Amino acid sequence: MLPVNINLSINGKLHQIEAQENMPLLWVIRDIIGLTGTKFGCGVSQCGACSVLIDGQLTKSCSYLVSSAIGKEIFTIEGTSKNLEFLRKAWNDGNVPQCGYCQSGQLIAATSLLNSIENPTDKDIDDAMSNNICRCGTYTRIKKAIHKAVALKNETL
Amino acid sequence: MSKIAKINRRDFVKLFGLASSGIMLGCNISSDKKDFIPQVDGTFTPNLFVQIKKDGNIIIIASRSEMGQGIRTSLASAIADELEADWQYITVKQAIGHEKYGNQNTDGSRSVRTRLEPMRKMGAIAKMMLITAAAKKWNIKEIDCKAENHFIINKNTKEKIFFGDLVESAALLKIPSDENINLKKVEDFKFIGKTLKSVDLHDFTHGKAIYGIDVKIPNMKYAAIARCPVAFGSVKKYTKNKAEKVADVTDIFDLERLKPPTGKFFGMFGGVAVIANNTWAAFQGKLALNIEWNNGENESFNTEEFKKILEERVHKKGKLVPGSRGNVNAAFKNAEKIVEATYHVPFLVHAPMEVPNATAYYQKNNIEVWAPVQDPQTARAELAHFFEIPIENITVNVTFLGGGFGRKSKSDFVVEAVAISKKINAPVQVVWTREDDIQHSFYHATSAQYLKGGIDKNGQVTSWLQRVGFPSIVSSFKPISDYASGFELGQGFTSNPYQFHNFRLENVKAEANLRIGWLRSVVHIHSAFGNNCFIDELAFAAKKDPIQFHLELLGKDRIVTGKSKFPYNSARMKKVLKNTATNANWGKKLPENHGLGVAIHYSFYSYVATIVEVSVLHKKVKVENIWTTIDCGLALNKDNIKNQLEGAAIFGMSIALYGKISTKEGAVEQHNFFDYQMTRMKNAPKIHIDILDKMHEPPTGVGEPGVPVIAPAICNAIFNATSTRARSLPLVGFGLV
Ligand code: FES
Ligand code: FES
Numbered sequence A: 001m002l003p004v005n006i007n008l009s010i011n012g013k014l015h016q017i018e019a020q021e022n023m024p025l026l027w028v029i030r031d032i033i034g035l036t037g038t039k040f041g042c043g044v045s046q047c048g049a050c051s052v053l054i055d056g057q058l059t060k061s062c063s064y065l066v067s068s069a070i071g072k073e074i075f076t077i078e079g080t081s082k083n084l085e086f087l088r089k090a091w092n093d094g095n096v097p098q099c100g101y102c103q104s105g106q107l108i109a110a111t112s113l114l115n116s117i118e119n120p121t122d123k124d125i126d127d128a129m130s131n132n133i134c135r136c137g138t139y140t141r142i143k144k145a146i147h148k149a150v151a152l153k154n155e156t157l
Numbered sequence B: 001m002s003k004i005a006k007i008n009r010r011d012f013v014k015l016f017g018l019a020s021s022g023i024m025l026g027c028n029i030s031s032d033k034k035d036f037i038p039q040v041d042g043t044f045t046p047n048l049f050v051q052i053k054k055d056g057n058i059i060i061i062a063s064r065s066e067m068g069q070g071i072r073t074s075l076a077s078a079i080a081d082e083l084e085a086d087w088q089y090i091t092v093k094q095a096i097g098h099e100k101y102g103n104q105n106t107d108g109s110r111s112v113r114t115r116l117e118p119m120r121k122m123g124a125i126a127k128m129m130l131i132t133a134a135a136k137k138w139n140i141k142e143i144d145c146k147a148e149n150h151f152i153i154n155k156n157t158k159e160k161i162f163f164g165d166l167v168e169s170a171a172l173l174k175i176p177s178d179e180n181i182n183l184k185k186v187e188d189f190k191f192i193g194k195t196l197k198s199v200d201l202h203d204f205t206h207g208k209a210i211y212g213i214d215v216k217i218p219n220m221k222y223a224a225i226a227r228c229p230v231a232f233g234s235v236k237k238y239t240k241n242k243a244e245k246v247a248d249v250t251d252i253f254d255l256e257r258l259k260p261p262t263g264k265f266f267g268m269f270g271g272v273a274v275i276a277n278n279t280w281a282a283f284q285g286k287l288a289l290n291i292e293w294n295n296g297e298n299e300s301f302n303t304e305e306f307k308k309i310l311e312e313r314v315h316k317k318g319k320l321v322p323g324s325r326g327n328v329n330a331a332f333k334n335a336e337k338i339v340e341a342t343y344h345v346p347f348l349v350h351a352p353m354e355v356p357n358a359t360a361y362y363q364k365n366n367i368e369v370w371a372p373v374q375d376p377q378t379a380r381a382e383l384a385h386f387f388e389i390p391i392e393n394i395t396v397n398v399t400f401l402g403g404g405f406g407r408k409s410k411s412d413f414v415v416e417a418v419a420i421s422k423k424i425n426a427p428v429q430v431v432w433t434r435e436d437d438i439q440h441s442f443y444h445a446t447s448a449q450y451l452k453g454g455i456d457k458n459g460q461v462t463s464w465l466q467r468v469g470f471p472s473i474v475s476s477f478k479p480i481s482d483y484a485s486g487f488e489l490g491q492g493f494t495s496n497p498y499q500f501h502n503f504r505l506e507n508v509k510a511e512a513n514l515r516i517g518w519l520r521s522v523v524h525i526h527s528a529f530g531n532n533c534f535i536d537e538l539a540f541a542a543k544k545d546p547i548q549f550h551l552e553l554l555g556k557d558r559i560v561t562g563k564s565k566f567p568y569n570s571a572r573m574k575k576v577l578k579n580t581a582t583n584a585n586w587g588k589k590l591p592e593n594h595g596l597g598v599a600i601h602y603s604f605y606s607y608v609a610t611i612v613e614v615s616v617l618h619k620k621v622k623v624e625n626i627w628t629t630i631d632c633g634l635a636l637n638k639d640n641i642k643n644q645l646e647g648a649a650i651f652g653m654s655i656a657l658y659g660k661i662s663t664k665e666g667a668v669e670q671h672n673f674f675d676y677q678m679t680r681m682k683n684a685p686k687i688h689i690d691i692l693d694k695m696h697e698p699p700t701g702v703g704e705p706g707v708p709v710i711a712p713a714i715c716n717a718i719f720n721a722t723s724t725r726a727r728s729l730p731l732v733g734f735g736l737v
Helices: A025-033 A082-093 A103-116 A122-129 A139-156 B002-006 B009-014 B016-025 B071-083 B111-138 B163-170 B201-205 B279-287 B296-300 B303-314 B328-334 B376-387 B412-424 B434-439 B524-541 B546-554 B570-583 B638-657 B710-722
Strands: A004-010 A013-019 A051-054 A057-060 A073-075 B043-047 B050-053 B058-062 B090-094 B145-148 B151-154 B160-162 B221-226 B234-239 B249-255 B271-276 B290-294 B337-345 B357-363 B366-371 B394-398 B428-431 B447-455 B461-469 B502-507 B594-603 B606-617 B620-631 B686-691
Touching: A004 A025, A013 A025, A025 A051, A025 B279, A051 A103, A057 A103, A082 A103, A082 A139, A082 B201, A103 A122, A103 A139, A103 B201, A122 A139, A139 B638, B043 B111, B043 B163, B050 B111, B050 B163, B058 B071, B071 B090, B071 B111, B111 B145, B111 B151, B111 B163, B151 B163, B160 B163, B221 B249, B221 B279, B221 B412, B234 B271, B249 B279, B249 B412, B271 B279, B271 B412, B279 B428, B303 B337, B303 B447, B303 B461, B328 B447, B328 B461, B328 B502, B337 B524, B357 B412, B366 B376, B366 B412, B376 B394, B376 B412, B412 B428, B447 B524, B461 B524, B524 B546, B524 B594, B524 B710, B546 B570, B546 B594, B570 B594, B570 B606, B570 B620, B570 B686, B594 B710, B606 B710, B620 B638, B620 B710, B638 B686, B638 B710
Parallel strands: A004 A073, B058 B090, B221 B428, B366 B394, B461 B502, B620 B686
Antiparallel strands: A004 A013, A051 A057, A051 A073, B043 B050, B050 B058, B145 B151, B151 B160, B221 B271, B234 B290, B249 B271, B337 B447, B357 B366, B357 B428, B447 B461, B594 B606, B606 B620
């Protein structure tokens, strides 16, 4: 198959690339565009390391064809948004990461959660975050940090 | 030492970085001169680990690999503390793999244990020299100066000079000799024993930390390797026409197995390599291959059968292990009650979030590698061995590790990358799929244990017989190693903390039909499981409270000095247990269907006790709470230790509830996270960590000791809730998850 020209908008920036249409977005972002913050963990929608937002929708980029992303806005860990910045601050305050590898995906999933629920309960957090594996086991801190991010946000209102 | 004498005094001063750190770190002094640290103009580089710039910025070299245990922050903080540096000026840089840094093997929970003092000295040397430089400037004695928060202060006049402004003059001074180095008192620590956040937080939260898999080299190719489903099998024949048609696949060839020489290194499996322009194409090409394998002698290996075989063996007499004492059989005859139980732990795999991967560029007589390795020096030596290239021509750059857990101590994936780069004459990144990682690892061994205990009429344990069998790690280094080795049995079997008068340990045969490796806390997983579950069974038979029972068995306060400089102290073990009982409110009235279980273990010289609270509803276990107390001596970075123990609780839960690698006809049956499951947030309990303050004791292990206690404490809690014993892991196989 011949590669096709594809325009992708990532974090507000347009990228013109050539890729196979059936390539998962993850590998286009990582290997062709060179943004390596989005991680590979399983390749089969099991771990959430590859999480990105596509038009605001939480998506596992390992299982999402690049051709489906054409014309949409892709948001990765290299991007910035209000909620992501509150989360980053809270992650920092809570000294959350261990190896850090899963944390891009965790932060994107948490951003998506705060985008849809302003003040999530523990149960909301469990539901939203259980698609993201952390082999180092930082769940306690992630949960606390999400609550903290909400608190930080409320302080600034 | 002989080489030092030959270096003249001026060279010595110029090169003191290596010379001095060499003396203190026990590094090889006779390293080639060109490996000595470069003295960069306009900086002060008193040793291999510290460089101070004119603007006051300090670069600290991290010699151990960062895999989530926070070592870059911990060891840097020790240097900064002695140096009286302002933490904001510190940047940490990762060392390449080189023996000039001393031992870099990052495993065995020993980085802080073995490196704290040498690193403190590196900071102290720098401080002393800055003080000397300032004293000269003021024309006063050094004793009238002190360092404080990035300044040297004249104690008499209170004048002060910024570190950066002393760089040039300090760079001209001689280094103080080892015996003149004074270290700070515990009371004066600024960073040590406190909490410092990870120096890498910003990079971690912005996707900027570069792991092995993130390395990009100009013109780099990507490679995936199809390996035989059965360990050590080889390619019989294969067709590649379908794979060749996969877009972006550029090359396909078979890769021969590299067998390690007896006693060292890991080699690599071999198989069929698919080279491509991106990772995805390499993975797709690999899937499109049609390969016939020579499965070899392991093709009949079936873990279900092996479990039965091991269990049969532990029910018969085994080899007596030294360290046994008394006469168990006589004691059994006089016992009031006899309790027997058989326990089983399956094969396990590390599954770090970042799969094994490495990037390599082989050029004529030169190799450069970028890889997430726990042991860069062994990787380097291994490359020199297999590719017959002088070791000085090999550079191993250590990236961040997206988790290690022992998997990345074995550098087979690095050897693969170099072998492929050599063949294709271009830089290449080898990436394992998750399926590769789960199916072709160095597995944590399976084990069977049989225990028999005798209790007298006062409920005292009079005799303890333990027979154990598990494939040995040594089998990965020496072909026929059918019995667990002494160092493995030393992990909690011969060294259990209990005072049994009659104690007999037997070792039974256990062949290895998979590559065996070590996984976070290693054999302690088996020993803590058998010991703690069985003690709980004995306590029940003796009608005693499990905590009281443990305390009685730990015996009187005693200190056992072995070969190491870390004597075992039973009072410390009892203290962590009592502390945990208090934290968990042991003895409290529990809600219906809830149960509490306890486990204690001594590993990597640290003392750990854990209490778990579970609920069991409709035969489903939920872990509600985990309380862990650790006594790890001096606690270098408190919040980091807490994070490690929280993580260990989750890791231990994954072992207890889900972890199981099984084989059929030699091939591993699991594939990915859907059938090799992990604890997820919705199953995570509340975790309560307590670190005992032992600032005057030397630091001991942290990364691993929190793991072994979790599975037995969970099983004991399940018994407390349901009166059912779970003796075989994982619990998912027990219908309890
Ligand atoms: S890599 Fe996409 S979910 Fe794991
Ligand atoms: S921090 Fe290591 S996997 Fe989450």
